[in-house]
Amino acid sequence: MAAAFSPATTQSAQVAVRGVSMTFDEVEAVRDVNLDVGRGELVALVGPSGCGKSTLLAAIAGLLQPDAGEIWLDGVLAPNRLGRVALMPQRDALLPWRSVLDNVVLGLEVAGVDKREARERARTLLPRFGLAGFGDHYPSALSGGMRQRAAFQRTVLAERDVLLLDEPFGALDALTRRSMQEWLLDLWDELGRSILLVTHDVEEALLLADRVVVMTARPGRIKLVEPVHLPRPRTPAMVSDPAFVAQKAALLVTLHDEVSLVGSAS
Amino acid sequence: MTGLTRRRVLQESERECPQTPSRRRPERAVVLGLLVPLLALLLGLLAWEVLVRLRDTPSWFIPKPTEVARELVESRALIWGHTWTTLQEMLLGLLLAFVLGVLLAVAIASSRLVERAIYPALVASQAVPIIALAPILLIWFGYGMTPKVIVVVLTCFFPIVVSMVDGLRASDADALALLRSMGASRWQIMRIVRVPAALPALFSGTRIAAAWSVIGALVGEWVGASSGLGYLMTRSASQFQTPRLYAAVFVAAALGITLFALVALAERVALPWRRAERRGG
Numbered sequence: 429m430a431a432a433f434s435p436a437t438t439q440s441a442q443v444a445v446r447g448v449s450m451t452f453d454e455v456e457a458v459r460d461v462n463l464d465v466g467r468g469e470l471v472a473l474v475g476p477s478g479c480g481k482s483t484l485l486a487a488i489a490g491l492l493q494p495d496a497g498e499i500w501l502d503g504v505l506a507p508n509r510l511g512r513v514a515l516m517p518q519r520d521a522l523l524p525w526r527s528v529l530d531n532v533v534l535g536l537e538v539a540g541v542d543k544r545e546a547r548e549r550a551r552t553l554l555p556r557f558g559l560a561g562f563g564d565h566y567p568s569a570l571s572g573g574m575r576q577r578a579a580f581q582r583t584v585l586a587e588r589d590v591l592l593l594d595e596p597f598g599a600l601d602a603l604t605r606r607s608m609q610e611w612l613l614d615l616w617d618e619l620g621r622s623i624l625l626v627t628h629d630v631e632e633a634l635l636l637a638d639r640v641v642v643m644t645a646r647p648g649r650i651k652l653v654e655p656v657h658l659p660r661p662r663t664p665a666m667v668s669d670p671a672f673v674a675q676k677a678a679l680l681v682t683l684h685d686e687v688s689l690v691g692s693a694s
Numbered sequence: 695m696t697g698l699t700r701r702r703v704l705q706e707s708e709r710e711c712p713q714t715p716s717r718r719r720p721e722r723a724v725v726l727g728l729l730v731p732l733l734a735l736l737l738g739l740l741a742w743e744v745l746v747r748l749r750d751t752p753s754w755f756i757p758k759p760t761e762v763a764r765e766l767v768e769s770r771a772l773i774w775g776h777t778w779t780t781l782q783e784m785l786l787g788l789l790l791a792f793v794l795g796v797l798l799a800v801a802i803a804s805s806r807l808v809e810r811a812i813y814p815a816l817v818a819s820q821a822v823p824i825i826a827l828a829p830i831l832l833i834w835f836g837y838g839m840t841p842k843v844i845v846v847v848l849t850c851f852f853p854i855v856v857s858m859v860d861g862l863r864a865s866d867a868d869a870l871a872l873l874r875s876m877g878a879s880r881w882q883i884m885r886i887v888r889v890p891a892a893l894p895a896l897f898s899g900t901r902i903a904a905a906w907s908v909i910g911a912l913v914g915e916w917v918g919a920s921s922g923l924g925y926l927m928t929r930s931a932s933q934f935q936t937p938r939l940y941a942a943v944f945v946a947a948a949l950g951i952t953l954f955a956l957v958a959l960a961e962r963v964a965l966p967w968r969r970a971e972r973r974g975g
Contacts, residue, residue: 489875511877521868525890525967534886538876568971586876 439503442467442590442622443488443513448497449647450483456647457483461497463641463650465590470616470623472633474679475643475651476687481626482518484648485592488624489515502589511539514586518594520579522567528578529554529563535586550585556618557581558611573604577611584619593625597632609635610664617661630679631667634658640679645686652682757937762944765937772926773938777945779922783839783914784907784953787846791903794847795854796896802855803862804884813859820852824910828917842914842922849910850903857899861892894968897961904957908950923949 438444445463449456458480465471473481486492488499490509498505501512514535522531529547532554536546554563557577567575576596583591597605609632627633633640634656642652656675658666666672739759746758753761766773798816802809824845831841865888873883915924923946930939962969 486871491871491875510874513875515872515875517868517872519868521866521872523869523887523890524971525893525965534873535876537886538873538878538882566967566970568967 437464438500440467441465441500442469442502443624444500444503445484445488446498446500448484448487448494448499450480450487450492450494459647459649461643461648461650465622465624466638467589467622468620469639470625470637472625472627472637472640473643474627474630474633474640474683475648476645476683477628479643479645479686480648481643482594485515485594485624485626488590489513489592491515512588513590513592514583514588516579516583516591516593516596518598520567520575522575522578522582524567527564527566528559528570531567532557532578532582532585534582535588539586546585550581553581553585556615571604572600573608576600576608580612584621589622591619591621591623593623595626595628598628605629605632606664612636613662613664630676630683634672634676634679635662635664635667642679642682642686651686654679754934754936757940761937762940765941766944769938769941773941773945776921776923776926776942777949779839780908780911780915780924780946781949783842783846783911783922784949786839787843787910788850788900788904788907788953790843791847791850791854791907792900795851795899795903796858798851799855799858799862799892799896800884800889802859803888804880816852816855819848824848825913825917828914831914832918837918837920841917842911842919845914846907846910849906849913853899853902853906854896855899857895857902858892861895862888864895865891893965894961897957897965901954901957901961904953905950907953908946912946 438446441464443463443465445461448458448461450458461484463471463473463484473484475481483492487494488509490506490512499509500506501509506512522528523534526534529550533541533543533546533550536549537543551563554560557580559574559578559581562570562574562578567578570578576599580593580596583593597608600608613636625633625636630640635658637656640654640656641650642654643649644651654675657671658669667676743759746756757765798812802813827848828841828845831844835841835844869887869891870883873887878886911922912924912927915922916928919925923942926942927939927946930936930942
């Protein structure tokens with residue numbers, strides 16, 4: 429495994445995780461994880477729940493420090509990563525006392541951008557995120573899908589090269605979820621960012637990602653890295669493509685092994 | 695999600711028939727929230743009046759409500775003078791307690807060291823009965839307004855500190871992590887997430903403090919004063935001017951209730967998002 433990661437790929441990747449292991453209170457969360465996100469690439473991370481996917485994201489974001497291993501950003505070893513990547517937490521974490529507009533400019537505000545200028549920049553983008561006319565509403569007035577889109581706009585507006593999305597559509601119902609995936613595919617070309625997406629939905633991973641990375645049950649290790657053989661631009665109709673169906677079936681079998689492992693272990 | 699769908703269904707049904715009962719609900723709330731307690735109060739006063747009249751109780755023992763009302767009108771200049779003193783003590787004390795309480799709470803919530811050093815002392819300070827402290831303050835600061843204001847501060851700052859500390863600690867962990875991931879400083883996190891998130895709790899504590907501020911002022915005046923409602927009460931009682939004593943009690947209660955209501959009103963104005971949230975469900 430380690431042989432696949434030459435110094436060259438470490439330096440050319442947007443995000444390079446090298447031999448990262450993490451333990452909390454004697455529970456091993458992730459073990460010897462190697463992972464790359466190339467420039468402009470969307471990598472989906474799937475695995476059974478509790479396998480350390482979110483822990484890994486938190487480590488890349490700089491919220492946690494690995495016990496062993498290194499994390500590289502933009503080709504440089506990055507021991508301090510806070511403020512360098514844009515994280516979208518599992519729950520939307522919108523501040524209920526701020527209007528939608530004031531929520532989405534949060535990253536710019538923290539970075540010291542003038543508030544009025546930040547608001548203007550955000551307001552012109554609201555329609556693109558399906559939030560036209562809702563800028564002055566409080567988050568409580570929004571539907572679940574709109575809240576997620578607001579959280580996503582906040583992540584994009586932080587203006588970082590790397591977006592870390594922690595199950596962005598996990599809490600949504602199936603219909604909303606599908607329309608959100610469609611919308612994200614539609615937005616994909618304009619974004620031009622490197623994205624690491626955590627999901628437990630294999631179909632979502634295959635539809636959105638350039639590569640799917642499967643993690644094992646705890647302690648989380650990289651089990652499999654699968655390139656997705658679908659052309660871009662992608663459409664939701666591709667889920668019935670025979671190649672898609674075959675790849676999904678194979679991934680589900682791999683994942684099922686891990687889930688049943690969790691079941692027998694506990 | 696179920697709450698959302700329910701709301702959508704509600705909105706749709708409203709669109710279909712605009713004259714749904716929900717439109718009349720605000721008026722019913724006014725009836726229940728204002729008219730009913732007022733009616734109950736009037737009934738109570740009426741029963742009091744009738745009982746005192748029937749049993750021919752002497753006025754120095756239990757005055758009739760009408761006598762108290764007459765006293766309120768006839769001695770209004772005198773009562774207002776004392777009320778003004780008490781009101782000043784309450785407002786000044788509450789304001790100081792608010793500033794002190796918020797500063798202490800921020801210090802406690804941002805540093806473990808400060809918390810360890812101050813919090814136990816704060817709790818212990820509440821075990822000392824303020825009525826026992828008042829004479830000491832009198833010796834130190836004399837008969838003027840200062841010792842009364844200090845008693846009000848001592849009465850009021852505790853609920854403010856405790857509720858604010860709780861509020862500062864109750865911030866959403868995801869929001870804190872998000873801000874940290876953005877590279878926010880401790881001060882930015884305090885300003886952007888923790889303080890706004892603590893405001894509802896701070897207002898709850900301040901409401902309690904507002905209601906208690908009267909008690910603080912009265913206790914301060916009972917120990918030794920030359921003006922104020924507490925002074926008027928002790929003087930009226932010693933002279934068996936019971937209707938005047940009752941009038942002073944009435945005004946003191948009204949002050950406490952009014953201040954409580956003003957803080958509640960300030961909360962509504964300052965935190966419009968909470969109402970939006972309740973409407974959103």
